[in-house]
Amino acid sequence: xxxxxxxxxxxxxPYREWILQGLYLTYQISxxxxxxxxxxxxxxxxLAECPLxxxxxxxxxxxxxxxxxxxxxxxxxxxxVIPLLLPLHLRRQLYDFGWEMGSxxxxxxxxxxxxxxxxxxxxxxxxxxxxxxxxxxxxxxxxQMEVCVVVPLVLRIIVPSIxxxxxxxxxxxxxxxAVGVIETTYVTQRIGFNTFRWIEANSIGTVVxxxxxxxxxxxxxxxxxxxxxxGLLQREGGR
Amino acid sequence: xxxxxxxxxxEFKNLGLWYGQYHALASIDERIYPKDCVVICGPSGSGKSxxxxxxxxxxxxxxxxxxxxxxxxxxxxxxxxxxxxxxLVFQRFELYPHMTCLNNVTLxxxxxxxxxxxxxxxxxxxxxxRFGVLDQADKYPAQLSGGQQQRVAICRSLVLEPDVMMFDxxxxxxxxxxxxxxxxVLLQLVQDGMTMLIVTHEMQFARDVATRIIFxxxxxxxxxxxxxxxxxxxxxxxxxxFLDRVFKEKRAEEKQRHP
Amino acid sequence: MTLEQxxxxxxxxxxxxxRYNVTLxxxxxxxxxxxxxxxxxxxxxxYRLIAYPTAAYINVLRSSPxxxxxxxxxxxxxxxxxxxxVNVFTAALIGLTAFxxxxxxxxxxAGLQSIGxxxxxxxxxxxxxPWQVSLYITWPQAVRRxxxxxxxxxxxxxxxxxxxxxxxLREVVQxxxxxxAREVRPIWLYSMxxxxxxxxxxxxxxxxxxxxxxxxxxxxx
Numbered sequence: 001x002x003x004x005x006x007x008x009x010x011x012x013x014p015y016r017e018w019i020l021q022g023l024y025l026t027y028q029i030s031x032x033x034x035x036x037x038x039x040x041x042x043x044x045x046x047l048a049e050c051p052l053x054x055x056x057x058x059x060x061x062x063x064x065x066x067x068x069x070x071x072x073x074x075x076x077x078x079x080x081v082i083p084l085l086l087p088l089h090l091r092r093q094l095y096d097f098g099w100e101m102g103s104x105x106x107x108x109x110x111x112x113x114x115x116x117x118x119x120x121x122x123x124x125x126x127x128x129x130x131x132x133x134x135x136x137x138x139x140x141x142x143x144q145m146e147v148c149v150v151v152p153l154v155l156r157i158i159v160p161s162i163x164x165x166x167x168x169x170x171x172x173x174x175x176x177x178a179v180g181v182i183e184t185t186y187v188t189q190r191i192g193f194n195t196f197r198w199i200e201a202n203s204i205g206t207v208v209x210x211x212x213x214x215x216x217x218x219x220x221x222x223x224x225x226x227x228x229x230x231g232l233l234q235r236e237g238g239r
Numbered sequence: 240x241x242x243x244x245x246x247x248x249x250e251f252k253n254l255g256l257w258y259g260q261y262h263a264l265a266s267i268d269e270r271i272y273p274k275d276c277v278v279i280c281g282p283s284g285s286g287k288s289x290x291x292x293x294x295x296x297x298x299x300x301x302x303x304x305x306x307x308x309x310x311x312x313x314x315x316x317x318x319x320x321x322x323x324x325x326x327l328v329f330q331r332f333e334l335y336p337h338m339t340c341l342n343n344v345t346l347x348x349x350x351x352x353x354x355x356x357x358x359x360x361x362x363x364x365x366x367x368x369r370f371g372v373l374d375q376a377d378k379y380p381a382q383l384s385g386g387q388q389q390r391v392a393i394c395r396s397l398v399l400e401p402d403v404m405m406f407d408x409x410x411x412x413x414x415x416x417x418x419x420x421x422x423x424v425l426l427q428l429v430q431d432g433m434t435m436l437i438v439t440h441e442m443q444f445a446r447d448v449a450t451r452i453i454f455x456x457x458x459x460x461x462x463x464x465x466x467x468x469x470x471x472x473x474x475x476x477x478x479x480x481f482l483d484r485v486f487k488e489k490r491a492e493e494k495q496r497h498p
Numbered sequence: 499m500t501l502e503q504x505x506x507x508x509x510x511x512x513x514x515x516x517r518y519n520v521t522l523x524x525x526x527x528x529x530x531x532x533x534x535x536x537x538x539x540x541x542x543x544x545y546r547l548i549a550y551p552t553a554a555y556i557n558v559l560r561s562s563p564x565x566x567x568x569x570x571x572x573x574x575x576x577x578x579x580x581x582x583x584v585n586v587f588t589a590a591l592i593g594l595t596a597f598x599x600x601x602x603x604x605x606x607x608a609g610l611q612s613i614g615x616x617x618x619x620x621x622x623x624x625x626x627x628p629w630q631v632s633l634y635i636t637w638p639q640a641v642r643r644x645x646x647x648x649x650x651x652x653x654x655x656x657x658x659x660x661x662x663x664x665x666x667l668r669e670v671v672q673x674x675x676x677x678x679a680r681e682v683r684p685i686w687l688y689s690m691x692x693x694x695x696x697x698x699x700x701x702x703x704x705x706x707x708x709x710x711x712x713x714x715x716x717x718x719x
Binding site for chain 3: 064065067068071072074077081085167172173175178188192196198205210212214
Binding site: 134136137144148152230 | 292297326332335337351379392399
């Protein structure tokens with residue numbers, strides 16, 4: 001085989017610099033998108049349980065749209081098409097701003113928000129009619145009931161299921177390289193091309209993602225333990 | 240005996256309710272007066288729970304109307320305002336599992352009556368204390384027994400000082416040992432002069448505490464009248480059949496517990 | 499875009515889709531299932547020497563982006579094995595198979611574990627040998643239970659196959675980019691691509707849901 005592993009090359013400049021930059025961008029894309037996705041996703045998820053029919057359809061349509069189109073296609077659509085739909089001065093601003101990153105965050109936010117909306121909807125279903133009627137009977141308006149009782153409860157219930165979405169967002173951020181963002185995956189390939197040390201380069205990339213996955217799992221596990229609702233689900237009354 | 244001289248607190252006027260094709264309630268015409276303690280009984284599926292839910296607008300009325308404190312529920316534009324004057328206690332308590340008992344009780348005080356947190360907690364603790372669950376105030380519902388949970392649920396509605404309290408089979412989800420606890424609470428409320436509308440199978444309790452009894456079957460009122468009339472020897476054969484069955488079940492239950 | 503061009507491009511896209519994406523997905527799934535079954539069994543094995551490595555494989559593959567896996571199979575491994583050029587399709591196939599096998603393995607494991615021990619013990623008590631219990635009792639039921647998850651994952655794999663465009667496979671996304679370079683109609687072309695996938699995946703997921711409902715009815719919910 002004649003291939004000697006030379007791990008030290010990863011530590012040399014400029015490769016060390018590249019890896020850190022790639023890491024930074026991966027995290028920037030993932031975390032920014034995650035926050036947007038949470039806000040939008042919760043909203044869309046709540047719309048699905050709204051008493052107004054058209055809003056329900058909107059919610060379902062939104063989710064189906066982003067679920068059925070591959071992420072890469074969505075990314076290309078955002079990167080190539082959206083600027084063309086804007087007037088010229090806005091388009092220029094978009095490119096100046098850095099639409100590579102922008103489109104990546106935009107796409108990933110919307111895509112993940114659709115997945116999260118599904119989890120929120122499932123969570124709302126779990127809460128069920130009983131508690132809502134109990135809250136309404138004390139004179140709370142629909143909005144007060146949703147915000148003060150239902151949403152806090154639902155958020156606690158869905159922590160385990162949205163953990164996987166959080167993990168996925170880091171992996172999906174790798175697609176940003178297809179539109180030119182120099183994140184971790186792209187960096188590992190650049191290093192590989194430059195040094196021909198493919199195993200080392202790819203390994204460091206894999207290690208980054210593994211460590212991230214591990215950290216996310218631990219973090220979400222801690223959160224879940226903190227916000228766990230005592231005795232929820234399948235509790236017999238009076239026992 | 241209810242104050243028949245005064246205006247009725249709740250008036251059912253030819254009330255009708257459908258669930259799709261299923262006719263859940265038909266031609267209900269009743270009046271509930273202040274200080275009345277009305278027990279509604281009947282076989283499963285007779286529409287008793289639906290009746291209560293029509294009063295506070297949780298069910299949409301299709302026929303007739305329910306007038307609560309002079310306000311038509313069917314045409315009511317501000318149901319939340321109506322609802323806190325009418326307390327409803329559920330079979331499965333429906334406490335908010337992610338909040339402490341104290342917060343369960345204070346939530347409506349703060350959001351609906353706009354009390355400050357300090358005022359709300361003071362009132363809540365007072366009511367919880369009255370029904371013996373004050374030391375559970377900082378616990379979560381899942382940490383309480385069924386009887387305690389139901390008492391907290393009663394406090395949650397009671398603390399809003401409603402004009403009438405409705406109970407939808409308050410003891411059906413409880414272990415036998417705890418049923419008495421909750422019935423004691425109901426008794427205390429009656430003695431304090433609260434107008435009560437209770438759906439229950441506890442006929443012994445009805446005999447002790449009720450002023451009037453309404454018997455329903457298949458969505459209609461079969462017999463209504465004072466307690467004395469109800470338990471006297473002359474009555475509707477369907478009522479008779481129901482009472483026979485209930486007392487037979489009760490005797491079997493007693494035999495199981497004390498052989 | 500004239501009608502002729504529209505249908506011409508649509509034809510190109512559909513052709514690329516069928517030739518590469520669909521083939522890739524189908525082959526990957528067919529290969530992944532037996533591999534995943536072995537992985538699942540390995541994961542459940544009481545022998546640490548088998549259980550730990552399989553668990554490691556599953557975890558690593560599930561934590562890694564598919565893009566990285568494709569880079570491993572296209573650029574890295576060929577370098578080790580003689581340093582020749584690997585066929586893009588083969589690399590994509592191996593990468594996708596390895597990737598999906600890890601996900602399938604988890605679904606299969608969940609399916610197998612959902613068959614209660616009681617069932618298996620009853621079968622053993624009637625004299626069946628362990629391998630017979632597996633074949634006639636455990637696996638048929640487990641497969642029916644895991645079918646919806648596996649089918650859904652297949653649809654996801656179909657969407658994931660588009661990533662092969664990044665390593666240069668002339669599948670549907672790459673074809674769109676190539677046509678766009680020639681005709682410069684990104685709005686039309688990328689919309690066609692998006693709608694194509696939207697219709698296909700939506701119909702497929704509806705189909706899966708109907709299958710799910712039918713098996714649920716038969717199994718009693």
